[in-house]
Amino acid sequence: MAIMATDTGGGGDFSPVPPGTHFAVCDQVVDLGKQKSEFQGEVKVQHKVYIRWQIPAERVEWEHDGKKHEGPAVIGKTYTLSLSDKANLRKDLQAWRSKPFTPDELRGFDIAKLLGAPATITITHTEKDGKTYANVASLGSIPKGMPKPEAEGELLIYDADNMGTFDKLSKRMQERIRAQIVDTGKTEAGDPDAWRSGGEDLDDDIPF
Structure with a gap:
């Protein structure tokens, strides 16, 4: 899914994150229900679920409540909460950590572990209706020594x-959460049992 760099909560228009491979860090994990x-x-x-990354080397400026702010560019991607063989979430997470999931992890992996985890992130651009959108094409781990x-x-x-x-x-993001569908017909957070569960400790070189 294409997520423009304006998805920071600030007011104003941002240029999309430049194409190419960047060093990034995960700063948001959101259960959309x-x-x-x-x-x-x-x-x-x-x-x-929605996962967002900061790209510290790419800086943006915006104005909010009459004040000017400066910070890292951000980009996110929406996934189906599944670790099945063909799931994009599984494919991206295994590429990110450079390691396949264990059978135990596939039975329940806590994606809250992604917060603060570094990554390399490859961005591509698409054009639609005269606008340029940045897309998360792939993820990878940070090379050793970097x-x-x-x-x-x-x-x-x-x-x-x-x-x-x-x-x-x-x-x-708030609007997307409010739009979720639940059995009661009311807006509620997702099932915590589907959202998180235990997993074994990982090697020091694995980001999560």
Whole structure:
């Protein structure tokens, strides 16, 4: 999914993150709950999560509440919350950590571990209706011996156990959370049992 760099919660227009491979760090993990989507006439309801990265070497400026701010460019990607063989989340996470999941991890992996984890992130651009969109094409690990980027500001997770962070998310992200589909017909966070569970400790060279 294409996510423009304007998804920071600030006011103003940003240029999309430049194409190429960048050093990045995960700063947000958001449980979007069950979302309805339609593709080629088929309607699906799937549990979605949003993962966002900062790219410290790329700087942006914006104005919010009459004050000017400066910080790292950001970009995110929405995934179906699944670690099945063909799932994009599984493919990207295994490339990110340069290691396949163990059978135990596949039974339940806590994606909150991604917060603060460094990565290399490859960005591509697409054009639509006269606008340029930046896309997360692939992820990888930081090469050994290279400095690991650190997140600027607060690391944010939103899920059933961390609903107090809702007001810190961008307005667009809040709208997506409110749009989730639940059995009661009300807006609620996703099932925490589907969202997180234990996993074995990983090697020091693995980012999560």
